Amino acid sequence: MNREELKGHGLTDEQIEKVMAAHGKAVKAGQTAINQVEALETERDDLKKQLSERDKDLKKLQKDVKDNEELTQQVKDLQAKYDDDTKALQTKLDQTRFDTAISEALSKTKARDPKDIKALLNMDEIKLDGDKLTGLDSQIETLQKEKAYLFDGGKQEGYNPSGGGSDAGAAITPEQFKKMASWERAELAEQSPEIFSQLTGGM
Numbered sequence: 733m734n735r736e737e738l739k740g741h742g743l744t745d746e747q748i749e750k751v752m753a754a755h756g757k758a759v760k761a762g763q764t765a766i767n768q769v770e771a772l773e774t775e776r777d778d779l780k781k782q783l784s785e786r787d788k789d790l791k792k793l794q795k796d797v798k799d800n801e802e803l804t805q806q807v808k809d810l811q812a813k814y815d816d817d818t819k820a821l822q823t824k825l826d827q828t829r830f831d832t833a834i835s836e837a838l839s840k841t842k843a844r845d846p847k848d849i850k851a852l853l854n855m856d857e858i859k860l861d862g863d864k865l866t867g868l869d870s871q872i873e874t875l876q877k878e879k880a881y882l883f884d885g886g887k888q889e890g891y892n893p894s895g896g897g898s899d900a901g902a903a904i905t906p907e908q909f910k911k912m913a914s915w916e917r918a919e920l921a922e923q924s925p926e927i928f929s930q931l932t933g934g935m
Contacts, residue, residue, distance in 0.1 A: 743922055750915030768846075769839065772832040779825040783818060790814055830860045837865055841872055842884045849875060849882060880904045881912055884919070906931060 793807055834853075838846035852875060857867040876883055881904070904912075904920070909931045912920070921928040 743918060747915075747918035747921070750918045753915060769832055769835045772828055772835060776825060776828045776832065779821055779828065783821055783825075786814060786818065826860075833860050833863070833865050834858070834868070837868055837872075841876075844882055844884060852879070879908075881908055881916060904931065 790807075790810065793810065834850065835846065838849055841849065843849045849872070853868070853871055857871070859866050904927065909917070909920075917928070920931075
């Protein structure tokens with residue numbers, strides 16, 4: 733998308749500036765989502781490393797103490813603490829995997845700000861089964877229908893408004909259109925001129 737293409741659609745210089753600004757925000761939001769996923773993956777790898785190192789330390793200690801009764805009791809105590817720590821680390825690892833999966837999924841919805849979308853989700857209804865999330869798609873589809881302004885005007889990847897085909901503008905109601913900022917209306921005019929015309933009555 734460049735200025736010449738926008739001019740070809742009949743937009744004014746002011747509208748073009750607003751569309752370009754909106755596009756810049758969308759690119760920045762996408763990069764933020766990528767950074768969040770990378771941070772979560774790093775945290776996940778660190779947790780796995782901690783679990784591996786604890787396994788090695790415990791096996792070495794068990795080998796060293798052998799028949800020493802006092803040390804044997806220490807090993808038992810350490811084993812109990814190890815089990816508790818491992819459980820806590822595993823819980824944290826599972827949460828990290830879940831957060832990573834959510835972030836990756838939201839990055840594909842073309843949301844203007846994935847954090848805004850995440851705040852509206854009912855996390856109790858979303859589960860991670862292996863590498864597959866359940867309970868997320870239906871919530872995203874509902875948000876795209878009821879709060880289309882939270883998503884950009886381009887084609888959605890993997891989530892289409894119900895009954896609206898691949899054009900996200902079809903999900904915008906007259907009431908939502910009235911609440912849209914001027915730059916959002918300009919973007920809609922550029923990406924979905926027919927929908928824009930319908931919402932403005934052809935003016």
